[in-house]
Amino acid sequence: MFRTTPLPRLWLPLVLLLLGVPLAASGQDEVLHHFYPSLIDSNTGGKLNLSDFTPARQCGECHDTMYRNWKVSMHARAFDDPLFQAVWAEALQQAGPDMERLCAGCHSAIGTLAEFVWIRESGQVIADNIAAEGVTCDLCHSVVAVKLLRKGEITGNAGLILDPTGPKRGPSSDASDVFHGVAESKLHRSSDLCGACHNIFHPVSHTRVARTHQEWQQSIYAENDITCQDCHMVPPELVPGIAHSLKKPALPGATSVFETFRTPFYPHTFSGANVPIPELLGNADHAADARTLLQQAASVTITDVEPDPGNGTLTFLVTVRNEHAGHNLPTGMNEIRQMWLDVRVFQGEGKEPVWRSGGLDEAGRIDPEARLFRALAVDAAGRPTWKPWEVERIAEDTSIPAKQSAKVEYRVPVAAAGGPLRVEATLRYRSFSQQIADDYLKRDGYWVPVIAMASARVEVAR
Numbered sequence: 001m002f003r004t005t006p007l008p009r010l011w012l013p014l015v016l017l018l019l020g021v022p023l024a025a026s027g028q029d030e031v032l033h034h035f036y037p038s039l040i041d042s043n044t045g046g047k048l049n050l051s052d053f054t055p056a057r058q059c060g061e062c063h064d065t066m067y068r069n070w071k072v073s074m075h076a077r078a079f080d081d082p083l084f085q086a087v088w089a090e091a092l093q094q095a096g097p098d099m100e101r102l103c104a105g106c107h108s109a110i111g112t113l114a115e116f117v118w119i120r121e122s123g124q125v126i127a128d129n130i131a132a133e134g135v136t137c138d139l140c141h142s143v144v145a146v147k148l149l150r151k152g153e154i155t156g157n158a159g160l161i162l163d164p165t166g167p168k169r170g171p172s173s174d175a176s177d178v179f180h181g182v183a184e185s186k187l188h189r190s191s192d193l194c195g196a197c198h199n200i201f202h203p204v205s206h207t208r209v210a211r212t213h214q215e216w217q218q219s220i221y222a223e224n225d226i227t228c229q230d231c232h233m234v235p236p237e238l239v240p241g242i243a244h245s246l247k248k249p250a251l252p253g254a255t256s257v258f259e260t261f262r263t264p265f266y267p268h269t270f271s272g273a274n275v276p277i278p279e280l281l282g283n284a285d286h287a288a289d290a291r292t293l294l295q296q297a298a299s300v301t302i303t304d305v306e307p308d309p310g311n312g313t314l315t316f317l318v319t320v321r322n323e324h325a326g327h328n329l330p331t332g333m334n335e336i337r338q339m340w341l342d343v344r345v346f347q348g349e350g351k352e353p354v355w356r357s358g359g360l361d362e363a364g365r366i367d368p369e370a371r372l373f374r375a376l377a378v379d380a381a382g383r384p385t386w387k388p389w390e391v392e393r394i395a396e397d398t399s400i401p402a403k404q405s406a407k408v409e410y411r412v413p414v415a416a417a418g419g420p421l422r423v424e425a426t427l428r429y430r431s432f433s434q435q436i437a438d439d440y441l442k443r444d445g446y447w448v449p450v451i452a453m454a455s456a457r458v459e460v461a462r
Contacts, residue, residue, distance in 0.1 A: 037098055037203035038105025039147050039159035039196075040112050043166075048113045052164040053130050059137040062179065062256045069268040070137065072283040078134030079108045079117075079127060081277050083432070086440040087387075089123050095389035105158035106197040108132065109139050113162065135197075135270075141168045143185075146192045157203070159196045172255075172262060191216055194228040198332070202391055209377075209388045212331045219402035220246065221326035231326055233266035236292040243324035273330070273337075275449045276431050280441075291451060297325045298400075300341075300427050300454040307414075307421065307462050314412045314460065318343060318425045320373070321405040328399035330429065334375035335386040338430040339399075339453070341371045345412050348419035355412045358426075364434025364447065371408045373398050386436075421460040427453040 033039065034046060042048050056076070060067025070076050078084070084107055091099040100119065104112045111117025111131030118126050130136065139162070147159035167181030171188040187193050195213030202209055216222050224246040231239050234249045242249055253265025271289040278287040304317040318341060322329045330337035342358030358370035366372070376396040379385045384395075400406050414421060429451045437448045 035101055035105065035112055037157065038101040038112055039157045040105045040109050041147065041159075041161045042113055043144055043161060043163040047115055048110075048162070048164065050110065050114045050116055050128060050130055052114075053110050053136075053138045053142070054164075055130050056133055056137045062258070063137075064257055065254065066268040067137070070270070072278070072286045073268070073270040074272060074274050074278065074286065075135035075268075075270045076133065077277065077281055077283070078106070079104075079111075079132050080134070080281075081107075082280065083277060083436075083440055085125055089119055089125075090440075091387070091389050092119055094387075099389055102157070102203060106200075107134060109158055109160065109162075110136065112158075138164055138168075140188075140193070141170060142166070143169065143187065143193060146187060146196050157196075157201055160193075171266075175260075189227065189229070191222070191227045191229075194232075198228075200333075200388070202388070205392055207377075207391050207393050209335070209391050210333050211375075212327045215327035215331060215401065219326055221402060226326060228326070229266055232270055232272065233268065234264075235267070235269075236271050236289050236296070239293065240296050240324050243326070273332075273429070274431055275451060276437075279449065280443075280446075294429055294451045294453050297323065298329055298427055298454045299323050300425050300456040302423055302425055302456045302458045305423065305458055305460055307460055309462055312413055312415060314345065314410075314414050314421060314423075316410055316412075316423055316458075318408045318410065318456075319405050320400060320408070320427055320454075322400040322402055326402055328401050329373065330399055333386070333388065334397070334399050335377040335388075335391065336432050336436065337374060338366065338428075338433060339373045340366055340428055341408060342426045342428050343410060344424045345414060346422040346424070347415065354414060357410070358428070360434075360450070366433075373400055373406065375399060420462055422457065423460060424455065424457045426455040429453050 033041065035041060056067060056070065074081070088103045091103060101112055104117050108117045108127055108131050111127050114131060116128055117131050120126060142162040142164040143160050144163045145161040147161060167183040169183050169185035169188060171185065173184045175182045175184070191213060198210060199208065199213040200210040201207065208214065216228065226242060226246055226248065230242055230248050234251055238249055238251065249264050251265050252261060252263040253267065254261050255265065269289060271286070271293055273290050273294055275287045275290045278290065299321045301319045302316055303319065306315045320341065325331070330339045340358055343356065344353035345355040347354045357367060359367050375394050377385055377391040378393060378395045379390040380392045385391060398406070430448050432448060434448050437446060
């Protein structure tokens with residue numbers, strides 16, 4: 001059954017005990033948290049009102065550039081993302097009503113705090129005005145602290161503490177405003193602010209379902225204080241330079257209509273790697289930024305090419321390097337992301353490959369023999385799953401950490417005669433599988449965009 005009112009606060013300890021999980025595994029304070037299993041909270045520890053928050057369009061009256069940037073971003077569409085809503089509805093059906101808060105804590109944090117977001121039995125999603133604005137202006141600029149999940153002290157599950165009636169918080173030390181109070185916040189210059197929703201734990205098993213913040217923490221970017229904001233709140237064309245220099249962007253700009261210039265200036269674009277959903281929602285520019293980030297994130301090289309005419313084989317090494325991402329490639333919910341090598345060998349002047357690994361079949365399925373880079377999640381029975389509520393553990397993770405490489409060796413049978421060979425290797429990316437699109441988006445004739453991230457080619461004389 002779907003619900004329209006919060007469950008009693010004591011349900012989770014009982015569930016944990018039935019599952020054999022001691023209360024100390026999460027800490028009793030966490031278990032009894034008012035909005036658990038989401039860690040979102042108010043500065044008072046209780047429910048807030050929708051009227052406590054300022055709608056984004058009102059913020060845009062003064063901060064017009066930021067508002068226009070944000071409005072077409074996936075932060076603005078975090079709640080009405082059609083894939084999210086379809087999967088969210090299934091999560092409630094399969095895992096119970098508390099998936100409501102676990103998911104909405106990030107996708108509609110204000111709705112969760114105001115207890116005004118839910119799904120009816122019909123599947124209709126209910127959220128009023130600002131609760132449907134997703135990751136909106138007054139959400140981020142009301143954050144006063146980030147709560148760390150005790151296991152490993154890693155942020156996750158919307159661990160943000162908000163005070164919407166206080167001053168608006170931001171990174172500038174000399175800000176002033178006659179319309180509302182302002183306060184400097186070092187947190188707004190920190191990746192911890194982002195990590196609250198970009199590191200996600202299963203509330204019972206504590207499996208890290210999404211690990212982007214943790215991946216960044218372990219990277220050279222974190223060592224040099226290059227934060228999420230430095231790469232995801234700038235034009236994507238600047239990212240390679242930031243990645244090479246490990247220096248913060250020196251981008252100037254006006255933060256309001258009152259010509260309050262800042263350097264660095266952070267446009268509120270929040271560019272990521274999601275191409276299909278922005279395209280479906282009509283946000284072509286945001287989708288184009290995602291393509292740009294993907295197409296400059298990695299490199300592909302082909303080396304150690306050794307033809308063996310006697311045995312009719314060709315061996316070679318394909319190296320994929322994470323050049324410019326401050327986290328693993330891919331990242332986020334790697335159980336649903338698809339990044340793989342599409343390798344083809346051509347003979348002579350032929351236009352059709354004589355050998356291929358990584359193609360798609362007529363249903364859009366990836367060749368099962370292709371080399372994929374991903375996290376393989378399994379449920380309690382050891383079966384592969386991409387559904388967050390089913391994930392018991394990550395059985396294997398072949399995603400590529402920042403500034404690191406993955407090498408794949410190929411041994412290809414080719415005809416003993418027929419002239420020179422040509423090897424082409426392309427790194428491809430898809431935000432989610434075609435099967436997921438067919439099952440959840442239900443748009444006849446729709447094909448999930450496949451992005452060619454990087455490629456290489458070598459000629460082999462024989």
